[in-house]
Structures are given as C-alpha cells and as structure tokens.
Amino acid sequence: MKRIAVLTSGGDAPGMNAAVRAVVRKGISEGLEVFGINYGFAGLVAGDIRRLEAQDVGDFLGRGGTMLYSARYPEFAQLEGQLKGIEQLKKFGIEALVVCGGDGSYHGAMRLTEHGYPTIGVPGTIDNDIPLTEYTIGFDTAVNTVVDAIDKLRDTAASHVRTFVVEVMGRDCGDIALQAGVAGGADAIVVPEIEYDLAEIAERIRVGRERGKKHTIIVLSEGVMSGEKFATQLEAFGDFHTRVSVLGHIQRGGSPSPFDRVLASKMGAYAVDLLLEGKGGLCVAIQQNKLVGLDIIDTLTNHKHIGDLSLAELNNSISH
Numbered sequence: 414m415k416r417i418a419v420l421t422s423g424g425d426a427p428g429m430n431a432a433v434r435a436v437v438r439k440g441i442s443e444g445l446e447v448f449g450i451n452y453g454f455a456g457l458v459a460g461d462i463r464r465l466e467a468q469d470v471g472d473f474l475g476r477g478g479t480m481l482y483s484a485r486y487p488e489f490a491q492l493e494g495q496l497k498g499i500e501q502l503k504k505f506g507i508e509a510l511v512v513c514g515g516d517g518s519y520h521g522a523m524r525l526t527e528h529g530y531p532t533i534g535v536p537g538t539i540d541n542d543i544p545l546t547e548y549t550i551g552f553d554t555a556v557n558t559v560v561d562a563i564d565k566l567r568d569t570a571a572s573h574v575r576t577f578v579v580e581v582m583g584r585d586c587g588d589i590a591l592q593a594g595v596a597g598g599a600d601a602i603v604v605p606e607i608e609y610d611l612a613e614i615a616e617r618i619r620v621g622r623e624r625g626k627k628h629t630i631i632v633l634s635e636g637v638m639s640g641e642k643f644a645t646q647l648e649a650f651g652d653f654h655t656r657v658s659v660l661g662h663i664q665r666g667g668s669p670s671p672f673d674r675v676l677a678s679k680m681g682a683y684a685v686d687l688l689l690e691g692k693g694g695l696c697v698a699i700q701q702n703k704l705v706g707l708d709i710i711d712t713l714t715n716h717k718h719i720g721d722l723s724l725a726e727l728n729n730s731i732s733h
C-alpha cells in the first residue's frame with residue numbers, strides 16, 4: 414500500500430479535523446502518501462483531491478468544523494456516483510479510503526466496500542448514533558456545549574420561576590439529551606427511545622414548585638418532537654411559565670474537547686493501522702476503552718446503536 418485518502422462527510426463534528434490530522438500524520442510516518450478529498454463524496458466524484466503533507470494539517474487538532482469541508486450529496490446513493498468515485502481514486506493511484514462521518518457517510522463507505530474498494534469508516538458525528546461504538550467523535554464536545562447552555566438557562570429560569578424546554582440534537586438517538594440532562598440536572602429528559610408521560614412530568618414540576626423550586630429544565634431530544642410542540646402539550650397540564658430554547662447548530666461547532674481530540678487521534682491512527690494490515694471494509698469503534706475494527710456491512714445491516722438508557726431512570730430518581 415502506497416497511497417491512501419481521507420474525507421469527511423455529512424454533518425460536521427468537532428474532532429473531525431483531529432481525525433484527519435491523525436490519518437495524515439500516521440500515514441506519512443508509515444511511509445504512505447496521503448491525499449485529502451474536499452467536500453466529502455461530492456468532492457470525491459468531482460476529483461477534488463490533493464496531496465497532504467504533515468504541515469498541511471498543522472493547527473487542525475483544536476479546530477471545530479472540518480477543514481476538508483463536508484457536503485450533503487445524495488447522488489452518492491446511486492451506483493453511478495459510487496463507480497465514478499472509485500474511478501477518481503484509481504486515477505490518483507489511491508488504494509484505500511478513510512471516511513469520517515455519521516450513519517449516512519457509513520452507508521457510502523459500505524457501498525464502496527461492496528464494490529471491492531478498501532474503505533474504513535471512522536465515526537464522526539455529534540449524534541452518537543453509530544451501532545456498536547460507545548462513542549463517536551464530536552459527541553462529548555456537543556454534550557459539553559449543551560450542559561453549558563443548560564447552566565445558563567437555569568439562571569434565567571430561576572430568576573423568573575420558569576420552565577425551560579431545551580431542544581437538543583441527536584436525530585433519533587437520545588444520547589445527547591441523556592448525558593447532558595443528567596450532567597445539567599434536568600428535571601426531566603425526553604428521548605425517542607423511551608415513552609414519556611406528560612402528566613407525570615407536570616406533576617413533578619408542581620411538586621417541585623410547592624417546595625420552593627424556582628427553575629425547571631426539561632431536556633427534549635429533537636427526535637421526539639419540536640420544543641414548541643412539547644411546550645404546548647405541557648402547558649395543557651398547567652401554567653408552568655414555559656419557554657423553549659432550541660440550541661440548534663451551536664451544538665455542532667466549537668473547539669473539540671480533550672476527550673474528542675484524543676478519541677479522534679486514536680481512531681484516525683487506528684484506521685491507518687488497519688489499512689496497513691491489509692484490512693478494508695471495516696469501521697472503527699470503541700468498546701470498553703478498546704479500539705476495534707468491525708465489519709462495516711454487518712455493523713450497519715444487523716445492529717442498532719443502543720445508548721445508556723439507564724440514565725433516564727437514574728435521573729428520575731435524583732432530580733426531584
């Protein structure tokens with residue numbers, strides 16, 4: 414193996430740059446030529462590919478977003494786009510590809526694998542929704558951002574005796590809400606994986622108010638419904654002075670946390686190790702603090718991500 418390439422795809426996530434840096438520097442230290450592909454699969458098909466030297470990824474480690482840029486490029490779900498992508502890689506003499514992205518990007522990587530092109534997936538998404546890995550790159554930073562926001566909203570909630578519904582990202586995965594909810598002392602955490610009972614949440618707010626609690630924070634995962642809709646439903650159970658805060662894209666940005674920088678560095682370098690061992694068609698995962706390379710087709714076809722749902726129960730027992 415002489416030449417490999419790396420791209421970032423889908424929603425940007427803090428730590429993607431650290432992963433790219435690790436792929437590039439580890440690859441070069443192993444004697445490989447490493448190429449960067451701009452704008453994810455769109456850039457791959459367009460041939461937006463350039464050689465990266467060690468100094469080209471200087472100052473990547475602590476930067477949010479992705480300096481290789483990203484794109485939503487649904488055309489890559491079609492065979493034509495996939496074959497064009499492989500053609501471009503071959504034109505540059507590139508023998509293997511590292512794809513850093515979320516669930517959709519993994520499907521792109523899986524298609525390349527199915528066509529016999531050696532590809533390794535590195536989980537880069539704030540959503541933490543990739544099967545069989547306990548953490549994805551960017552998740553920890555996003556949780557930190559949400560907790561910071563909850564701490565600030567609590568000040569206003571307490572000053573005005575209000576209830577804040579804080580809508581957080583995660584698509585169909587409640588991990589951001591669960592972790593940030595516990596860390597932020599939320600009164601209730603509402604996620605797609607667990608049924609919720611509005612009457613019970615309303616009763617909890619009422620009991621808290623009766624014993625003098627001035628602030629209420631409900632962390633709502635976007636996959637359940639919008640914050641506005643949830644607030645309207647909650648107000649049907651009583652006047653809790655409810656306000657909604659949709660945190661939105663601030664959750665995606667910012668400098669990656671030390672945890673994400675380390676995770677991304679480990680995963681990026683490990684992806685190169687796997688390729689050097691002649692292994693493709695895998696995705697990198699972390700399980701009990703150990704890196705593993707899993708079959709990407711099996712991972713996506715036969716498994717679902719399951720977060721630590723016990724956090725919801727824990728929160729119910731300690732947040733009253």
Ligand code: ATP
Binds near residue numbers: 520
């Ligand atoms: P995030 O969850 O953080 O937004 P993601 O990787 O899931 O990240 P998507 O927009 O779903 O983001 O996917 C990224 C890209 O992967 C798409 O724009 C497309 O180019 C490619 N892709 C998505 N689904 C498929 C598929 N089924 N087959 C081939 N390529 C796909």
